[in-house]
Amino acid sequence: MENHTxxxxxxEKITVTDITDIDSFDEEEVRARxxxxxxxxxxxxxxxxxxxxxxxxxxxxxxxxxxxxVKVKDKDGKSLLSRLMK
Structure with missing residues (x-):
């Protein structure tokens, strides 16, 4: 696993590593993968x-x-927690 910081x-300034893509951004919100x-x-x-x-x-x-x-979902669209609670 890569380091994420x-x-x-x-x-006033935020630096994020381990970024693979930016899904969306505007003046109020940045969503990144x-x-x-x-x-x-x-x-x-x-x-x-x-x-x-x-x-x-x-x-x-x-x-x-x-x-x-944001939670990572599996291929079926279920979160890890929902799969564990079966």
Whole structure:
């Protein structure tokens, strides 16, 4: 497994590694895919400052209000928890 890091500077700049793609972005939300799932960055005046997919790195500037990891779903569209609760 690759190392994944998140570095937030004063809630104004966030650097994320292990990025494989950006699903969507606007001034209030950035949705990105990681090798191990997905991540959602929420805030205001967000700007995708750097995207280097070869190195798996993204830098977002603006006012960061939250960072959310999204569950990874299997091929059937079920989360790990729902498969365990069978």
């Amino acid at each position: 998140v570095f937030i500077e004063n809630r 990681l090798k191990t799932g997905s991540i959602v960055i929420k805030g205001s005046r967000l700007h995708l400052q750097l995207l280097d997919l070869a190195q798996g790195k993204a830098v977002v500037s603006g006012l960061v209000s939250s960072l959310i990891y």
